[in-house]
Amino acid sequence: MLYTHHAGHIIPRFFPRLTWQKPTEEKVIYLTFDDGPVPVVTEFVLEQLHLYDAKATFFCVGDNIVKHPEIFAKILAEGHRIGNHTHNHINGWQHDNEVYYENIIKCDEAITQSLQELNLPFVNLPRLFRPPYGKITPLQVDRLINDYEIVMWTVLSGDFDVELAPSECLEKTIYHTNKGAIIVFHDSVKAEKNLTFALPRYLDFFASRGYRFATL
Numbered sequence: 626m627l628y629t630h631h632a633g634h635i636i637p638r639f640f641p642r643l644t645w646q647k648p649t650e651e652k653v654i655y656l657t658f659d660d661g662p663v664p665v666v667t668e669f670v671l672e673q674l675h676l677y678d679a680k681a682t683f684f685c686v687g688d689n690i691v692k693h694p695e696i697f698a699k700i701l702a703e704g705h706r707i708g709n710h711t712h713n714h715i716n717g718w719q720h721d722n723e724v725y726y727e728n729i730i731k732c733d734e735a736i737t738q739s740l741q742e743l744n745l746p747f748v749n750l751p752r753l754f755r756p757p758y759g760k761i762t763p764l765q766v767d768r769l770i771n772d773y774e775i776v777m778w779t780v781l782s783g784d785f786d787v788e789l790a791p792s793e794c795l796e797k798t799i800y801h802t803n804k805g806a807i808i809v810f811h812d813s814v815k816a817e818k819n820l821t822f823a824l825p826r827y828l829d830f831f832a833s834r835g836y837r838f839a840t841l
């Protein structure tokens with residue numbers, strides 16, 4: 626499968642306006658979970674994070690928020706942060722710009738409506754956006770950059786890769802992690818097998834070495 630686990634230094638240089646890492650000397654890791662909320666998998670993630678008093682950022686798909694409002698509420702109740710991952714998980718390279726922007730706004734609206742129904746203040750409104758598949762054009766960045774911090778990653782766990790062995794997923798993700806790294810996991814059915822193996826061990830590995838896990 627064509628992806629690299631570490632964003633390296635080349636790609637971020639072409640997209641310096643996007644967030645790839647949070648430079649720091651502190652032992653802190655920024656875990657992110659894309660594509661939820663969904664039953665079972667998101668709930669598994671929340672349980673694991675809770676065990677380590679870990680906070681994370683969830684880049685939610687608006688349509689999943691509409692379908693699973695109770696799980697979305699649980700993410701917020703446990704003190705995690707949310708971000709926008711479009712309403713239908715669409716690819717910025719394959720859609721007209723206006724269609725793309727509308728889909729992002731639709732996700733914001735799903736978030737706003739859920740917050741209203743949950744009687745929560747709007748302080749949690751996402752000012753974070755992550756493009757599905759990491760695909761976004763410079764023109765789209767121009768349009769979105771004033772409204773959102775556009776968050777990419779330092780390390781892709783590859784949990785979605787069904788050909789990747791769970792142990793390899795874990796080892797590569799640990800290997801590429803450094804202070805201030807932004808890590809991508811997926812709370813999705815597709816990633817479940819690798820995620821359920823790798824996440825508890827990943828948390829244990831870094832927690833036992835004095836790292837903390839924070840929201841972006």
Ligand SMILES: [Zn+2]
Nearest residue numbers: 659660757758
């Ligand atoms: Zn995604």
